[in-house]
Amino acid sequence: MKQIAEFIPIILFFIVYQLDGESIAVAGWHYRFDGIFSATAALMVATLLQVAITYAVTRSFEKRLLWLLIAVLVFGGATLVFRNQAFIQWKPTVFNWVLALVFGASQFIGDKNLMERTLGTQIRLPKKVWTQLNALWIGNFLLVGGLNLFVAYRYSEQAWVNYKLYSSFGFILTLTVLTALLISPHLKEENSNEPEQDESL
Template structure:
């Protein structure tokens, strides 16, 4: 089995945000089809870099990559921008459904993803899961409203800046709840 390497500082945010920033630049220096091809390529590069360092492919980036490849491919093959505009809706809806399904099964998939970052009570994980599932559902609805009713220019700006800012603000808004539900630490530093 291959050994996991530590990812250089700053590379994780670059692999997370790089594809969307390249999409934005390619759109403004080219068009939506060039931007679609660019996000497809950079998404695969980001996954390859992540795999090189971690020797695993995280679930959320994998789901995103599959949807990017399918809907990006359809956009390019059919020469129809509708598919790439639907991509965020599909991704957000998938994540929302997965989180709600996990809750119905008595599981918090968010706990599996973020257990290394936070040590929350079961109630805290449940609340965070519900909030994130509702947030993803709201983002899916917002994407549908924007791409169906406004210009492509506005949709690209909302996708790149609006959705990124909304996600950042969502997690900032969760800090008080996360803090309230942190498990107490023993004096030796363990939970």
């Protein structure tokens, strides 16, 4: 449910973009949707609400969501102020490449990389698997960032907006499956090593 909720700002971005040129009137107030700029404003508001609602439910701030909010507000704000969609188009690349840098650096800082620090309290895995898992996520961040720029500069704005929506689902699904494939054999081993309960008790 949490993962699905994280797609809501992107879905709203996509929907509002499709309303380009349409107008709404509420209590005498008129607004005309302005393509990428209206969509960017919707993305900013939705991400801000997402963080606020998450805090209201969990009573804590998730660091990744906070950094995402900062990135959306900075790049979205620049898009609206300078009326230049290049800023919001660069946001996914900068955000993902910074994550790749952070995950990569964590491999050489301390005894545990970022994946192990994040999930190590929930599951036990060999050191080699934590390294592979960390590398998988780094590769994902680098690929997502690179493909975002490729689509933004090689195709139309409409194509980029469509790509932003559908690739978000595709990449997270692929990453989840690959992560599960790496982890699952070791979870089976851990379960098989657990002592069996004496049924005679």
